[in-house]
Amino acid sequence: MKKRLVIAGVTACSLIAVLLYFVFSSTARDASFRIHQVQHGSISEVLAETGTIQFVRTVMVKPTISGEVRHIHTDVGDRVSAGDVLAVIEPDPSQSLQLSRQRARVDGARIDLSERELNFERKRELYERSLVSSEEFDQARIAHTRARHDLDMAELELRILEMKVNVEVDSDLTHDAVRVMSPLDGIVIARAVEEGEVVASGTSSYTGGTEMFRIGDPDRMIVKSAVGEIDAGRVRPGQDVRIRVDAYPDAMYHGRVERVAPVGVRGPGSTLVTFDTEIVISDPTMELQQGMSCDIDIVLEKNDHSVLVPASSVMETADYRGAFIDQNDPALTGSTPGRRHMVYRCTSADPELPRCPESYLESAMVEVGIESTENVEILSGIEPGAPIALDARAVHAALTAKHP
Structure with missing residues (x-):
């Protein structure tokens, strides 16, 4: 009897052990x-590219008269307003002589008009007293009218010449000194001359004149990027763009795609075709400068x-x-x-x-x-x-x- 109980107990323990094994083994396997x-x-799906910041509008400032640079009043990075004096030029003798001759012509025409006016008044008094003929009176009147016309033309030609050479009279300068002025509000992004250099007029030189300054308009800036041909078909004007400038990694700027070039370009020795893409920066600041590198994310799709x-x-x-x-x-x-x-x-x-x-x-x-x-x-x-x-x-x- 005891032997049967022992066998039954061993069998029960074995069954329990086997059951526990399968239970725990199954649980262990079920991760x-x-x-x-x-x-x-x-x-949103974005296209990551790199680009370079540039001004939308840049103006090359050239002198309207040839001469020697006497003074420079601005440098790269300076903010200027339209009409600010950038430099002063001493005109060369030939242009200075041209101005002097025209002023002398105006002075002579003014003297001639004064004399003709006096003669005309005398002839009119004599004509009213019947002491001169009508022919003499008409000749005096015509001469007076012609003298006034000559003075008007001489003064007009002088004004045109002075506008051409941008002359302004200043008590600290000689009468013929020329002020080179900024044509717009902006930032000086390049200066190509030094005091003492001789510059050529941009209006009369065969070479197009000497570039003295280059000024950019900071109110409109763009990012220029080259998009690969695989992605260019998905980039369209009007898409939003996020911009991060390497110089200011903590700042985020925003913009939109303005233009995708219709023709691709291939770099020298490269098989990769890219399409020039322009992105207008919506929130430009004074910290942004032309030539800065940046990373851009073009938002291709968004929901x-x-x-x-x-x-x-x-x-x-x-x-x-x-x-x-x-x-x-x-x-x-x-x-x-x-x-x-x-x-x-x-x-x-x-x-x-x-x-x-x-x-x-x-x-x-x-x-x-x-x-x-x-x-x-x-x-x-x-x-x-x-x-x-x-x-x-x-x-x-x-x-x-x-x-x-």
């Missing part, structure tokens, strides 16, 4: 994965009311049989017909748990829209609030290992 609730949110899931929770499958592809393969990027996307939905009775057992995860095919580095837009296949596995690749690897 759990972190889950994420599908949410509403905003998503503020999307159904979003983390990018890690979506896998891409090549066909209906579920043969998965490697999303990290650069040769497989972009939209290719026949590709499908998949997530793993948690069917646990308590979807609020932070983790979901492997046995409760089921695949679900979804249609995706905009993709960013962090999130993916879901167009159909899953609803907001649904619990899904945060790491689809890890789930897929575990299921493949268990059911190869």
Whole structure:
């Protein structure tokens, strides 16, 4: 009897041990994965490029008269207003002589008019007393009129000449000294002359004259970038752009695409074709300077009311049989017909748990829209609030290992 009891006890213990083994072994094999609730949110797809800041409007300042630079009143980086004196030029003798001759002509015409006017008044008095003939009176009147016309023409020619050479009288300067003035409000971005240099007029020189200064308008600035031909077809005028300048990494500027060149260019010795793209900066500041390098994000697509899931929770499958592809393969990027996307939905009775057992995860095919580095837009296949596995690749690897 005792022997039977011992055998029965051993058998019962063995059964319990085997049962516990299978229970704990099954539990150990059924791993759990972190889950994420599908949410509403905003998503955008951006194209990252680099560019250079430039002024929209720049003006080359050239002298309107040849001569020697006597004084320079501004330098690179200075802010100037329209009419500010940038430099003073001493005209060369030939142009100074031309001005002197024209002024002498005006003085002579003024004296001649005075004499003709006196003669005309005398002739009129004599004519009224019938002491001179009408022919003599008419000759005096005509001479007076012609003298007034000659003075008017001489003064007009002098004004034109003075405007041409930009002459202004100043008590501290000689009468013929020429002031070179700023034609607009802006910032001096280049100075190409020094005091003592001889400059050529921009109006009379065959070479086009000497560039003395270059002034940029800081109220309108652009970023010039070169977009590769693969992405150029998706870049359109009006798209929003985020701009970060290397010199001010903590500042964010905004802009919009203004123009995409209709013709691509290929650099020397390169097979890469790029399209010059101009981006107008919406909020330029005085800190921005021509030639600064910057990083830009062109917003290609945007949706503020999307159904979003983390990018890690979506896998891409090549066909209906579920043969998965490697999303990290650069040769497989972009939209290719026949590709499908998949997530793993948690069917646990308590979807609020932070983790979901492997046995409760089921695949679900979804249609995706905009993709960013962090999130993916879901167009159909899953609803907001649904619990899904945060790491689809890890789930897929575990299921493949268990059911190869």
